[in-house]
Amino acid sequence: MSSNQIRFDDGAAYERYMGHWSQLAGEIFLDWLAPKSGLRWLDVGCGNGAFTELIVDRCAPASVHGIDPSEGQLAFARAQPSARLAQYSLGDAMALPFDNQKFDVAVMPLVIFFVPEPIKGVEEMTRVVCPGGAVTAYAWDMVGGGFPYHALHTEIREMGVAVPAPPSAEASRIDVMQGLWASAGLEAIETREIVVQRTFADFDDYWNTILGGPSVAQSLKAMTVDELSLLKTRMRECLPIDADGRITYSARANAVKGIVPN
Numbered sequence: 707m708s709s710n711q712i713r714f715d716d717g718a719a720y721e722r723y724m725g726h727w728s729q730l731a732g733e734i735f736l737d738w739l740a741p742k743s744g745l746r747w748l749d750v751g752c753g754n755g756a757f758t759e760l761i762v763d764r765c766a767p768a769s770v771h772g773i774d775p776s777e778g779q780l781a782f783a784r785a786q787p788s789a790r791l792a793q794y795s796l797g798d799a800m801a802l803p804f805d806n807q808k809f810d811v812a813v814m815p816l817v818i819f820f821v822p823e824p825i826k827g828v829e830e831m832t833r834v835v836c837p838g839g840a841v842t843a844y845a846w847d848m849v850g851g852g853f854p855y856h857a858l859h860t861e862i863r864e865m866g867v868a869v870p871a872p873p874s875a876e877a878s879r880i881d882v883m884q885g886l887w888a889s890a891g892l893e894a895i896e897t898r899e900i901v902v903q904r905t906f907a908d909f910d911d912y913w914n915t916i917l918g919g920p921s922v923a924q925s926l927k928a929m930t931v932d933e934l935s936l937l938k939t940r941m942r943e944c945l946p947i948d949a950d951g952r953i954t955y956s957a958r959a960n961a962v963k964g965i966v967p968n
Contacts, residue, residue, distance in 0.1 A: 718754075718782060719918030725756040727854045728816055730902035731959045732757045735815070735844045736764055738898060739963060744768045745810040750799050750831060751817030755783030755792065761813075762788040771804070773797030800826040807836040814843035816959070818883070819872040828890040837968040841892055843883065844900060844961035848875040852958030854904070858916060861940045862925055865933060869925050880960040892964030900959040908951040909942060 743766035749758045752772030761770050770792040774780055780794045797803050799814065799821050812831035814821075821827040831841045846853045848871075853859070859869045876882055880897050887895045906912040916922055926934065945953050 719923075720754050720779065720920060721756065721782070722915050723919040724816070724854070725754060727902065727904060727957060728753075728756040729760060730904060731844060731900050731957075732760045732815060733764075734900045734902065735842075735959075735961055736760060738900075738961060739811075739840065739842060741765050741811060741840070746808065747771070748802075748804070748809040748812040748831070748834060749773070749792075750797075750802070750812060750814045750827065751820065752780075752783060752792075752794065752815075753817075754779045755786050755788050755794070757813070757815040758783065758792050758794075759786060759788040762791050767791070769793075771795070771809070773799075773802065800830060802830045802834050804834045806833055809835050810839045811835065812839075812841050814845075816845055818843050818845045818886075819848050819874045819878045821877070822873050824874050824877040825886055825889055828886045828892075832890045832892060832966055835966045837966050839966050840963055841887070841890070841966060842961070842963040844959045845878040845883070847880075847899075847958050847960050848872060848878040850879070850958070852878075852960075854957035855916060855919065855922065856957075857944055857955075858922060858941065861937060861944065862922065865929075865937060865940075867925050867929060867933070870921055878960060880962070883960055883962040887962055887964040890964075891967060893967050895962065895964040897960065897962045900961055901956055902959070903954060903956045905952055905954040909938075909945070909947065909953065912945065912953050913938065913941075 747767045747770045749772040752758050752774050758772045772794045783794050812835050818824050862869050
């Protein structure tokens with residue numbers, strides 16, 4: 707892995723690092739979508755299936771297809787309860803392996819900033835969703851500091867250690883997302899912010915969680931013992947630790963939805 711790449715190969719580590727954040731944001735996102743039951747769903751960049759699980763559990767779908775470029779993540783997803791209904795396969799967001807108008811809803815959860823050409827991803831979702839169907843996404847506000855581990859990334863970079871960045875961070879801006887949806891010809895476009903909060907039991911819980919994080923694991927491995935000790939000290943100072951040792955803080959995502967014209 708080069709220093710400017712983020713790889714998602716360990717589904718279990720990703721689940722601890724990001725899966726819980728994804729589910730918190732995903733629940734609010736689905737409340738906002740308020741979808742009907744019996745729809746055909748496509749989860750683009752499904753990863754380890756954290757959001758797919760929400761679709762299966764909450765939306766009474768007729769079918770769910772999840773695609774992702776990581777076989778390691780898909781292996782984890784296939785071992786989860788969602789696999790009783792969801793079908794998982796390798797796929798590229800910019801070249802979806804599906805016929806036109808195959809789905810009622812396409813969703814790109816926490817993914818658009820990883821797509822090298824975001825407009826191609828939105829156009830592909832639009833292509834495979836039927837007229838009157840919904841093309842949707844939510845993404846951490848990478849540019850605005852909404853990423854759940856923004857403070858950690860900041861501290862690491864200030865120590866002179868590189869942290870991989872997604873290739874299309876600007877695509878997480880709410881105005882950029884709205885523009886992408888308009889450029890893809892979608893109608894009735896709406897956007898909103900999603901704010902979620904997570905609590906870690908103590909600093910060790912937080913630290914053990916971030917050790918497997920795909921956006922920081924390689925950076926942490928490159929640090930010396932003294933550098934890691936310093937980073938721990940700096941994080942203890944900047945994280946909101948309460949009297950019982952718990953750490954609770956917020957993250958912010960931007961969401962967008964649009965309708966495929968009839």
